[in-house]
Amino acid sequence: MKRRNLLTGIGLSVIGGGLVLRAGAQDAADSPQDGSEDAMSGKTMEEWKQILPKERFDILFREKTEPAWTSPLNDEKRAGTYICAACYQPLFSSEDKFDSGTGWPSFTRPINDEAIDTKKDFKLIWPRTEYHCSNCSGHQGHVFDDGPQPTGQRWCNNGLALEFVVEGDELPELRA
Numbered sequence: 001m002k003r004r005n006l007l008t009g010i011g012l013s014v015i016g017g018g019l020v021l022r023a024g025a026q027d028a029a030d031s032p033q034d035g036s037e038d039a040m041s042g043k044t045m046e047e048w049k050q051i052l053p054k055e056r057f058d059i060l061f062r063e064k065t066e067p068a069w070t071s072p073l074n075d076e077k078r079a080g081t082y083i084c085a086a087c088y089q090p091l092f093s094s095e096d097k098f099d100s101g102t103g104w105p106s107f108t109r110p111i112n113d114e115a116i117d118t119k120k121d122f123k124l125i126w127p128r129t130e131y132h133c134s135n136c137s138g139h140q141g142h143v144f145d146d147g148p149q150p151t152g153q154r155w156c157n158n159g160l161a162l163e164f165v166v167e168g169d170e171l172p173e174l175r176a
């Protein structure tokens with residue numbers, strides 16, 4: 001599904017004597033200020049806020065990042081499927097999980113091409129690619145090109161944005 005991108009701000013700020021360029025392209029659909037724009041997910045921002053614990057909501061719909069080494073999914077080694085913690089869409093397979101040493105669950109690729117939407121952001125000095133669940137637009141993490149083979153990619157995911165379903169258990173129905 002196409003999403004509208006709005007260039008929301010470009011500014012310069014001086015941090016520690018260094019010049020940092022800040023720019024952000026933000027999805028209208030992801031903006032918590034604009035509840036009418038997220039009809040594509042089947043739920044309004046207010047509904048997600050009711051359903052999700054605050055720490056999950058802040059990551060999924062306010063683009064926060066959890067502190068490194070806090071997710072139990074870092075150590076999850078069983079076979080299974082990682083699903084979006086908001087809408088339950090499958091996003092990653094345990095087959096593609098690897099130990100990145102970063103403190104966040106990391107994968108070499110999404111479970112399929114349709115599961116994820118990506119966009120560039122510029123929150124660091126260098127642009128990085130942020131990705132979202134394609135079904136509910138929930139923010140998941142960032143993808144980098146320093147991962148292992150076979151893809152060379154590192155999909156660095158917030159553990160709180162995921163739920164793990166162990167192999168053999170039934171996947172829950174989508175809730176958006």
Ligand SMILES: [Zn+2]
Pocket residue numbers: 084085086087088089133134135136137138
């Ligand atoms: Zn989702």
